[in-house]
Amino acid sequence: MQAIAYASDKCIDSQLLVSNLIALFEQRRLNLNRLLSGTGIFTQDLNEQHKISPIQLSKLIDNAQKIWQGGDLAFLLGQHWLPNQSGLMTNGLLCSRDLAQLQAHWLKHHWLSQPWLQGWRWQTESKQHLLLALDIGAHKQDRFFLELTLSSLVSTYKRLRHESWQGEFSLPYPEPKNIEQYHKYLGFQLTFKQPLCVISYELAMTKKNFDMANPHGYKLASRQALRGLMAAEYKVGLPGAIRSHLIRHDSQQLSLPDISERLGISSATLKRRLKEYHTSFQQLQDEAKLHRALYMLAINGESNLAVAQQLKFADSNNFRRSFKRWTGQLPSQFRDWLSQVHS
Amino acid sequence: MKRSLAAKILLASILVCTALISLCLLQAQTKTLADIDWLDISTEGALLLLGISWLTLVIQARPGGRVTQVLLIGLLGYCLGCYMDLLDEFFINTSLPLWFNLLEKIPTPIGLITLTYGLCLWREEQVTINQQLRTREQFYRQHKLVDQVTQIYTASAMRHQLALSIKQVNCLALVMIDLDNFTEVNRRYGFIQGDQILTNVAQLIATQLRSQDLVCRYAGDRFIVMMPMCSANLATTIAAELKSKIASLGYHASSAYLYWERPNDSDADSLIAEINQQMENVKQTRHWPKAV
Numbered sequence: 212m213q214a215i216a217y218a219s220d221k222c223i224d225s226q227l228l229v230s231n232l233i234a235l236f237e238q239r240r241l242n243l244n245r246l247l248s249g250t251g252i253f254t255q256d257l258n259e260q261h262k263i264s265p266i267q268l269s270k271l272i273d274n275a276q277k278i279w280q281g282g283d284l285a286f287l288l289g290q291h292w293l294p295n296q297s298g299l300m301t302n303g304l305l306c307s308r309d310l311a312q313l314q315a316h317w318l319k320h321h322w323l324s325q326p327w328l329q330g331w332r333w334q335t336e337s338k339q340h341l342l343l344a345l346d347i348g349a350h351k352q353d354r355f356f357l358e359l360t361l362s363s364l365v366s367t368y369k370r371l372r373h374e375s376w377q378g379e380f381s382l383p384y385p386e387p388k389n390i391e392q393y394h395k396y397l398g399f400q401l402t403f404k405q406p407l408c409v410i411s412y413e414l415a416m417t418k419k420n421f422d423m424a425n426p427h428g429y430k431l432a433s434r435q436a437l438r439g440l441m442a443a444e445y446k447v448g449l450p451g452a453i454r455s456h457l458i459r460h461d462s463q464q465l466s467l468p469d470i471s472e473r474l475g476i477s478s479a480t481l482k483r484r485l486k487e488y489h490t491s492f493q494q495l496q497d498e499a500k501l502h503r504a505l506y507m508l509a510i511n512g513e514s515n516l517a518v519a520q521q522l523k524f525a526d527s528n529n530f531r532r533s534f535k536r537w538t539g540q541l542p543s544q545f546r547d548w549l550s551q552v553h554s
Numbered sequence: 555m556k557r558s559l560a561a562k563i564l565l566a567s568i569l570v571c572t573a574l575i576s577l578c579l580l581q582a583q584t585k586t587l588a589d590i591d592w593l594d595i596s597t598e599g600a601l602l603l604l605g606i607s608w609l610t611l612v613i614q615a616r617p618g619g620r621v622t623q624v625l626l627i628g629l630l631g632y633c634l635g636c637y638m639d640l641l642d643e644f645f646i647n648t649s650l651p652l653w654f655n656l657l658e659k660i661p662t663p664i665g666l667i668t669l670t671y672g673l674c675l676w677r678e679e680q681v682t683i684n685q686q687l688r689t690r691e692q693f694y695r696q697h698k699l700v701d702q703v704t705q706i707y708t709a710s711a712m713r714h715q716l717a718l719s720i721k722q723v724n725c726l727a728l729v730m731i732d733l734d735n736f737t738e739v740n741r742r743y744g745f746i747q748g749d750q751i752l753t754n755v756a757q758l759i760a761t762q763l764r765s766q767d768l769v770c771r772y773a774g775d776r777f778i779v780m781m782p783m784c785s786a787n788l789a790t791t792i793a794a795e796l797k798s799k800i801a802s803l804g805y806h807a808s809s810a811y812l813y814w815e816r817p818n819d820s821d822a823d824s825l826i827a828e829i830n831q832q833m834e835n836v837k838q839t840r841h842w843p844k845a846v
Contacts, residue, residue: 238745280702283774290737366737375838391709395732395773399827399834 215452215474216326216347216445218487221262223326223347228268228359230257231288232275246274265448266487268327269349276355282389285355286396289362293370300324300439303432304367306425311417313371314341316429320436322446325363327356329451331502333510335549339417341410344498346451350489354384357408362396364410371421378412381405406501406538411549450488450495457499464523467492501537504530509548518542560613563626571637578641583649595643602636609633621679624672631665689763694718701771703749704756709826712770712778716822719782724816727789728825729779730833731759731796734806734840736775751805758799762792778829786813808836
């Protein structure tokens with residue numbers, strides 16, 4: 212587990228979000244000083260290979276949300292994501308053959324473009340699903356980052372395919388106040404209070420060709436992106452790294468001391484580092500277990516007992532109780548979760 | 555209000571106050587510290603401060619014009635009266651000159667009467683403004699629900715008005731207008747231009763409606779119009795009219811409409827959900843131009 216970004220490591224390219232945010236605020240004639248106060252970001256620094264830390268990003272978004280009125284900040288940023296980003300990642304997106312390739316490209320190289328989230332791909336009989344969880348994005352700003360990424364996805368699709376997005380979104384929070392923005396930018400197939408954030412679409416949709424498909428360009432961009440990734444100082448955030456590791460080794464019952472040993476730091480330090488990200492080991496552990504449980508239930512159709520055994524619960528009752536605590540519902544209700552998200 | 559006028563008022567007030575206090579110091583005797591009634595001073599002082607704060611608020615918020623002038627004269631008179639009352643507390647009563655005693659009681663009642671007259675004028679003004687804003691407000695003013703870009707209300711206000719209308723009328727229609735490919739406009743010409751276009755479209759829609767209708771900005775480039783006591787036919791006609799007027803501005807729009815009648819038991823939220831769904835359907839079936 213190398214190249215992990217802690218909350219104060221400067222791992223985020225300013226060109227990604229900071230410049231766009233500042234440009235947007237300038238155009239709307241909003242107070243830039245208030246936007247940047249307390250973030251340690253200065254407009255004159257933004258021209259070079261400038262990077263900021265997750266803590267700085269969190270403060271910036273916090274300020275932005277306080278100043279911006281209208282509840283559509285993340286959506287506007289997402290709408291103008293593709294054209295505003297030049298660079299390794301987006302060239303690949305623009306040249307993708309179809310949604311399947313675009314998604315694969317994004318998942319592989321998302322750290323270069325949207326490091327606040329991490330993603331997984333699941334597949335059911337007739338649908339593809341993209342799951343998203345926060346990596347270095349602050350937990351208290353989860354809605355912002357999800358809104359940003361989801362609207363960037365929808366607008367990228369619209370741009371490449373010249374037709375409306377037809378997927379479904381499951382969101383891990385209750386219906387928000389700015390629901391009309393969701394209707395406008397993400398469409399109407401939304402379900403809230405879901406255990407994980409999932410983007411679901413028909414398999415047929417993934418094979419529809421994009422208008423600007425360019426296989427040669429894609430190969431080139433892919434290679435460039437890979438090189439960029441290898442050259443990057445950091446490749447994943449601490450929450451993302453731990454969550455992935457826990458998910459991969461779900462049957463091993465890894466504890467905080469185990470992980471801190473792998474990272475080469477003390478348990479106390481790890482606790483502190485996680486706190487800087489406003490999360491805790493317990494929370495990441497629960498999230499990883501939930502992730503695995505949902506996979507086994509919804510994708511593999513396994514029984515509660517099998518899940519309980521795999522995740523090292525004392526018995527299936529224990530598992531059921533924990534599951535209810537995490538999601539407010541029983542595991543049996545999720546067996547058809549992804550094939551029936553929208554009834 | 556114009557800064558120069560505010561500055562003039564400030565200067566004049568300072569001159570008058572200084573003149574009064576100097577004349578009193580010259581012609582009358584000040585009380586000894588023991589005789590000064592501090593309770594009286596604090597109450598009179600508080601009244602004066604309040605009067606000054608009202609004056610400041612009116613100067614800052616009101617546009618120039620006759621109504622504002624009358625209101626200001628009234629408030630100035632009141633403040634002058636308070637000031638003289640306050641001054642009174644510092645001097646021995648019997649030593650005050652005759653003109654002071656005569657003058658003291660005049661400003662406050664005159665000021666308050668003028669203020670009352672000003673408020674009557676303000677009432678007339680407000681009724682006119684309410685009429686001007688009808689299709690943008692429908693007599694419900696919640697300035698926190700105003701959209702900063704287009705200056706019309708947001709979806710929350712529409713939800714409120716819709717819920718109200720469902721109780722009051724027997725039938726209504728909802729029309730939703732969504733500008734096509736507006737992201738391209740924002741991308742090509744920038745947000746400032748995009749915002750201006752949205753504002754223009756908002757104004758256009760507002761002027762095309764009947765006085766009992768209401769237009770709000772739903773989200774982004776999507777607008778929602780509520781038309782109480784309106785038949786389904788009229789709704790489709792108006793929707794088509796709006797689309798063609800917007801087209802004459804140079805922007806293509808999609809529209810969806812919904813008709814509701816009394817025995818139908820829906821609430822505001824479900825009606826809004828339904829029209830959004832309709833809009834979705836319209837958008838899905840629309841063919842986009844390939845060349846951008």
